[in-house]
Amino acid sequence: MKLYKLENIKRIYGRRTVLDIADLEISAGKIYTLIGPNGAGKTSLLKILAFLDLPSKGRMHFTGQEVGRSEKSLHPFRKRVVLLDQSPIMFTGSVWSNIEFGLKVRGVAGAEKKRRIEEVLELVGLARFKDYNAQGLSGGETKRIALARALVLRPEVLLCDEPTANVDRENQEIILSIIEQINKEQKTSVIFSTHYLSQGNRLAHHSLMLQHGSLSDKANENIFRITVVGFEGDKALCQLTGQLLLRIPRAALPGETSFAKIHIKSGLLECGPGNGDRVDGNVVTGHITEMSQECGRVRLGINIGVNLFLTLPMDKYLREQPRIGGRVEVFIPDVAVGFSSFASSLPTA
Amino acid sequence: MDLLFDSVASAFVLLMSFDRELIEIVLVSLNVSCFATIIASLVGIPGGFVVAYSSFPGKRLVLTCLNTLLALPTVVIGLLVYSFISRKGLFGSLDLLYTQKAIIIGQVILIVPVIMTLTIAAVSRIDDRYRTTALTLGASRIQMARVIFLEARYGVLAAVIAAFGRVIAEVGISMMLGGNAKGFTRTMTTAMALEYDKGEFVLAVALGITLMSLAFLINLLFHFFQGRTGNEAV
Numbered sequence: 260m261k262l263y264k265l266e267n268i269k270r271i272y273g274r275r276t277v278l279d280i281a282d283l284e285i286s287a288g289k290i291y292t293l294i295g296p297n298g299a300g301k302t303s304l305l306k307i308l309a310f311l312d313l314p315s316k317g318r319m320h321f322t323g324q325e326v327g328r329s330e331k332s333l334h335p336f337r338k339r340v341v342l343l344d345q346s347p348i349m350f351t352g353s354v355w356s357n358i359e360f361g362l363k364v365r366g367v368a369g370a371e372k373k374r375r376i377e378e379v380l381e382l383v384g385l386a387r388f389k390d391y392n393a394q395g396l397s398g399g400e401t402k403r404i405a406l407a408r409a410l411v412l413r414p415e416v417l418l419c420d421e422p423t424a425n426v427d428r429e430n431q432e433i434i435l436s437i438i439e440q441i442n443k444e445q446k447t448s449v450i451f452s453t454h455y456l457s458q459g460n461r462l463a464h465h466s467l468m469l470q471h472g473s474l475s476d477k478a479n480e481n482i483f484r485i486t487v488v489g490f491e492g493d494k495a496l497c498q499l500t501g502q503l504l505l506r507i508p509r510a511a512l513p514g515e516t517s518f519a520k521i522h523i524k525s526g527l528l529e530c531g532p533g534n535g536d537r538v539d540g541n542v543v544t545g546h547i548t549e550m551s552q553e554c555g556r557v558r559l560g561i562n563i564g565v566n567l568f569l570t571l572p573m574d575k576y577l578r579e580q581p582r583i584g585g586r587v588e589v590f591i592p593d594v595a596v597g598f599s600s601f602a603s604s605l606p607t608a
Numbered sequence: 609m610d611l612l613f614d615s616v617a618s619a620f621v622l623l624m625s626f627d628r629e630l631i632e633i634v635l636v637s638l639n640v641s642c643f644a645t646i647i648a649s650l651v652g653i654p655g656g657f658v659v660a661y662s663s664f665p666g667k668r669l670v671l672t673c674l675n676t677l678l679a680l681p682t683v684v685i686g687l688l689v690y691s692f693i694s695r696k697g698l699f700g701s702l703d704l705l706y707t708q709k710a711i712i713i714g715q716v717i718l719i720v721p722v723i724m725t726l727t728i729a730a731v732s733r734i735d736d737r738y739r740t741t742a743l744t745l746g747a748s749r750i751q752m753a754r755v756i757f758l759e760a761r762y763g764v765l766a767a768v769i770a771a772f773g774r775v776i777a778e779v780g781i782s783m784m785l786g787g788n789a790k791g792f793t794r795t796m797t798t799a800m801a802l803e804y805d806k807g808e809f810v811l812a813v814a815l816g817i818t819l820m821s822l823a824f825l826i827n828l829l830f831h832f833f834q835g836r837t838g839n840e841a842v
Contacts, residue, residue: 311740330749338746348737351758361745412746 261323262287262416262448263308268317270303270472278303278314278472285450287322287415290442290462293452295469301452302345304469305418308450309342322415338365341412345420347405349393354385354404357393361412379411382437399430406437410447417441419451423458435462461526464597480568481523487516497521500564505541505591513598520598527595528569530559530587531579540592543567547583561589611809619814629790630811634818637795640708640786641776644715649768652720656727656767657753661739671728677721682714682780689714689785706787711795714781719771726770730763731756769830773823 263285270278278300285291293301306312307319310326310333319326321336341361350357355376362372380386383403388396396404402422409417422438423431439462441447468475485497485505494506497519505521513519529537545563557576561567567589571579581587622630659670691697693704693713704710738759742752757764779797786793788802796815803812
């Protein structure tokens with residue numbers, strides 16, 4: 260199901276266009292990452308998706324309904340979506356009163372309210388903090404309580420603006436695993452912005468790369484059309500190019516279809532000879548066509564008949580020393596392959 | 609200097625004896641000032657919120673006008689209100705002139721701009737994330753305003769206290785619209801002016817001490833509540 264549909268959206272402040280998106284569709288029940296440098300327009304896009312800001316131009320639909328421009332028409336949409344701020348702020352009062360705010364607004368009271376608050380405090384692992392002064396918490400605790408305050412409302416969409424920024428590694432892990440958990444268990448759609456490709460690769464079904472307010476072509480990386488040409492046991496033979504066949508678990512196919520789109524997560528790919536512990540997947544070979552450094556990782560473009568991109572940790576890069584033009588073996592584990600309904604125009608393989 | 613010391617000493621004796629006339633004057637002052645502050649708060653605080661959180665053409669002009677009204681002399685307000693409530697005025701038939709109601713009307717006009725501008729300043733200082741957080745959690749505009757009010761409460765309270773301080777210490781409106789009638793419209797400041805004219809400093813100094821003590825007490829209470837709420841673990 261289509262969650263959002265954005266058409267020719269522009270956000271203009273004065274003479275500066277901070278967001279310019281020609282066409283974007285976002286599907287329900289998935290995790291999306293918005294990746295991009297500072298000033299790329301991530302927060303502006305999230306605010307528009309949260310109905311907290313209006314685009315200067317363009318049209319937006321949410322679950323098929325056109326989003327209006329009046330305050331009155333936005334209010335019902337806001338009740339279905341929650342934005343978690345990059346530096347969340349706590350209202351005056353206790354942790355409990357902060358979490359119950361949104362429930363009160365929705366008229367949830369009594370035992371149901373109590374049960375939901377206790378449940379969500381357990382989920383974020385801060386049940387003992389319920390009577391604490393919310394404005395006296397540490398940065399990591401504040402983020403987790405803000406996450407609880409959002410999740411207690413059971414929103415259809417959770418929007419997070421850099422949820423792991425300015426928190427320690429332990430809190431980062433907790434926040435990311437909660438995001439993963441609520442997506443899996445409650446089918447909550449999640450859109451979160453991050454600077455880290457690795458987080459996108461780990462969690463997201465889809466990545467959107469924003470640069471200078473526009474969706475970058477890099478967002479379409481590793482998304483290919485495939486043709487199912489046959490089956491081999493529990494594997495489907497998926498033709499990527501004329502010569503290139505991938506064996507993908509049959510169960511992963513989106514129904515009985517001959518054509519589909521696949522998304523190969525660049526961060527889960529392995530480059531070079533393995534150490535024997537590889538499980539299910541495909542091994543392909545190709546030539547390195549481009550190499551760049553990005554967020555502490557090295558990004559390689561490899562021509563395997565189509566251009567496949569992968570990112571390597573720096574230590575692995577230093578160990579393997581891949582070179583442009585060099586022939587390299589790429590292992591595509593089954594877990595790195597997802598079927599995509601990605602919005603923007605797709606490269607034809 | 610002897611005159612001052614003698615007056616202060618006699619004023620303390622007067623205060624300790626709970627002089628009936630003195631108490632009457634203080635009560636009239638408090639009555640008028642409290643009513644004026646309450647009415648002006650009911651107008652000025654929501655008005656300040658609306659101006660702070662609305663975008664409309666001419667907003668800057670409104671802010672400039674409000675700031676200009678801060679400097680409005682009390683005698684000008686006295687004259688303006690007098691022209692409406694005197695016998696020949698538009699509301700002359702209501703017989704408001706030389707009543708406490710007349711003083712309250714004048715004082716409300718005096719402090720509505722004070723409360724509005726200080727409320728606008730207090731609300732504008734509140735981090736915008738309170739607004740966006742309340743809205744994203746599903747709050748309506750009214751519920752969002754309640755959140756902002758709660759966060760800006762000390763600034764708003766300071767606005768109310770400043771306004772109260774302004775009315776309890778003003779003399780022009782009380783004199784022109786109240787008429788300084790003993791037992792009815794004689795406030796601390798008009799009584800002090802009268803006693804000065806008569807050359808009777810004792811009551812004037814006693815009232816001055818009372819006025820300053822009141823101002824000190826109100827500020828003390830304000831800081832006490834502010835400190836207590838700021839430090840307590842909820």
